[in-house]
Amino acid sequence: MKMGLMPDRTPGRIHALHGFIGSGKTTLARTLEQELGALRFTSDEWMTALYGQDPPADEFPVLFRRVMTVMEAQWTRAVTLGVPVLLDHGFWTRAARDELRAQASALGAPLTLHVLAVPDAEARRRVQARNLQPGALLIADDTFDLFRPRFEPLTPAEEALQDVTRWP
Incomplete structure (x- = not known):
């Protein structure tokens, strides 16, 4: 290879996790x-590393957008370099999943959506246990309740738009 020439690279696969809190x-x-052998991007871990376990509720949306912006710059770069990435974010809305599919298409990267679903009672139990762990982003019961109506499960029509793996 001549100096200064970039080798042809195959984009890395994007693995996105779709599921509600817990x-x-x-x-x-x-x-x-x-x-x-993928590079994992977990927004909760970035939030706690930068802003602590319990960022102020009134500042949370701005802080979260900052984290997501920086993470996106990093994971899209990794994909273009041929590195598989794991996006541990949830992709709660159809709009968020549509945007991800458009990004994957623009990057020429294959996309697998890993779908996780558990009953709310089990999810709450898991969140309460996780809240007791050092370094965990705290999720209050009222936060769980506030966000639950915002979650849009994957539809059958949407499932056909990418590779989907379902987990118990």
Whole structure:
């Protein structure tokens, strides 16, 4: 290869985790990270590293957008370099998933959506247990209740738009 020429690179695969709070996304992401040799992007971990376990509620949306902007710059760069990435974010809305599919298409990267679903009672139990762990982003019961109506499950029509893997 001549100096100054970039080798042809195949984009890395994007693995995105879709599920509500407490569905097991981060646990699965950690497992897949090792199995796939992928670079994992977990927004909760970035939030706690930068802003602590319990960022002020009134500042949370701005802080979260900052984290997501920086993460996006990093994961899209990794994909263009041929590195598989794991996006441990949830992709709660159809609009968020549509945007991700458009980004994957623009990057020429294959996309797998890993879908996780558990009953709300189990998700709440998991969140309460996680809240007791050092370094966990705290999720209050009222936050769970506030966000639950915002979650839009994957529809059958939408499922056909990308590779989908379902997890118990």
